Amino acid sequence: MKPEYPTGLRERKKARTRQALSDAAIALFMEKGFDAVSVAEVAAAAEVSKPTLFRYFPAKEDLVLHRFADHEGESARVVEAGRVYGTAPLDALYEHLIEGLERRDPVTGLCDVPAVLAYHRLLYGTPALLARVHGFQMNSEVALARALGGDRLVARLAAGQIAAVLRILADDNVARLAAGDPIEEVARDAVAAAEEAFRSLRQGLPC
Incomplete structure (x- = not known):
């Protein structure tokens, strides 16, 4: 269920960042449960700010479900x-x-x-x-x-x-x-x- 990366350099970089954020979030959700993990914890684990996280994923659920969006x-x-x-x-x-x-x-x-x-x-x-x-x-x-x-x-x-x-x-x-x-x-x-x-x-x- 992993998405294919776009071909442009900038698009590939954005896609890699997006995937890394999602992977970090899903690892936390699997460990502690979706409801027990805050967006702030995800951002900290991925070493980004909350505003940066929200630029890639407008909602917490999107961190998991962007794979379905594909x-x-x-x-x-x-x-x-x-x-x-x-x-x-x-x-x-x-x-x-x-x-x-x-x-x-x-x-x-x-x-x-x-x-x-x-x-x-x-x-x-x-x-x-x-x-x-x-x-x-x-x-x-x-x-x-x-x-x-x-x-x-x-x-x-x-x-x-x-x-x-x-x-x-x-x-x-x-x-x-x-x-x-x-x-x-x-x-x-x-x-x-x-x-x-x-x-x-x-x-x-x-x-």
């Missing part, structure tokens, strides 16, 4: 890219998900790297962070509805169903890895679940 609108971008090659939206999203599972992309929930597992424990155990994640998900859903186009209500309904499927699949993977299930077993089941979920989307939900 994925905001990702489904919409996948749909739009697939359209260039004549790929149907659901096919493009399904292929993107399977590719993500194969490379163990943390956004799919299928990643057993210790640092990622610890990050997920922090995230799922902190209501304030989950609330902000919900905001990112809603923004992504709106962007997906726009990308799907067509009838406004139908596009919104489709985007909501797709977003829910992706979220549930990822949450299930996170929960199983957190419970100690072997990643090979979780990966096999995750692919099967993705196939079943997208088949249901294509056929229309039975309920």
